[in-house]
Amino acid sequence: MVSSNNVCKLRGYLDRESLEFVVHAFKTTKLDYCNSLYYGLPSKQIQRLQSIQNAAARIISHIHKYDSSTPVLRSLHWLPVQQRVIFKTLVLVYKSQQYGSILHLQELITPYAHSRTLRSSDQSLQVPFTTSAVIQTRAFSVASPKLWNALPYDIRTAASLCIFNSKLKTHLYAIHYN
Known part of the structure; x- marks a missing residue:
């Protein structure tokens, strides 16, 4: 470097x-x-x-x-490094969900299937069950649904990648600096 x-x-x-x-x-x-x-x-x-x-x-x-x-x-x-990591992870999730362009990541995240209306119905990705091992919670298949489900609904349903990036950066910026 x-x-x-x-x-x-x-x-x-x-x-x-x-x-x-x-x-x-x-x-x-x-x-x-x-x-x-x-x-x-x-x-x-x-x-x-x-x-x-x-x-x-x-x-x-x-x-x-x-x-x-x-x-x-x-x-x-x-954005600070930690927020940049979250930003990049969520952009990958958005691209795999909206465009289907990242097939190997799309296989790791599954949509949340709603059997009936619950308070958790606004979650859109299913978080797989893991034990408390730190390595397993760092896995993309576990971390990305947790981060995605924690986003406000209007960010998750952004119409384009440009709008998603803008709203997400504003959201993460506000969380860190305010």
């Missing part, structure tokens, strides 16, 4: 927009690659990834190493 020092050296030569492009190209894309696999990781591991994102935000905003990065993340409209 390109070090933060090398990207910092570019600050004097690039405008903010170009610097943001470079940071996205070399830092955040690597954080986002297959990040739905990070769901359920211990907080210590997530914090290590968060520190990379914080360093990237500090580079763009020209703040010092020990200044708080939360206001910077908020001003850049970046």
Whole structure:
């Protein structure tokens, strides 16, 4: 991975927009690659990834190493790593449900079959029974239905992927920053 020092050296030569492009190209894309696999990781591991994102935000905003990065993340409209993991997982669920394009994931999640009207009837995916093993609860087949069912109904029923992404990011942003 390109070090933060090398990207910092570019600050004097690039405008903010170009610097943001470079940071996205070399830092955040690597954080986002297959990040739905990070769901359920211990907080210590997530914090290590968060520190990379914080360093990237500090580079763009020209703040010092020990200044708080939360206001910077908020001003850049970046979700923290944990929220990005949830975002990516839910986007995969939406794509597999709406478009059927991700067949191997579509096989892992099953729609919730309602035998009669219950309070849980608004849940749209069935959560498989698991024992309390941490590894099993991190599995996509278990984690994704739980996350999906916890979403508000208007987000789950978004008409397009663009609308879904927008509503979901707004929802996760509000949960974390408010």
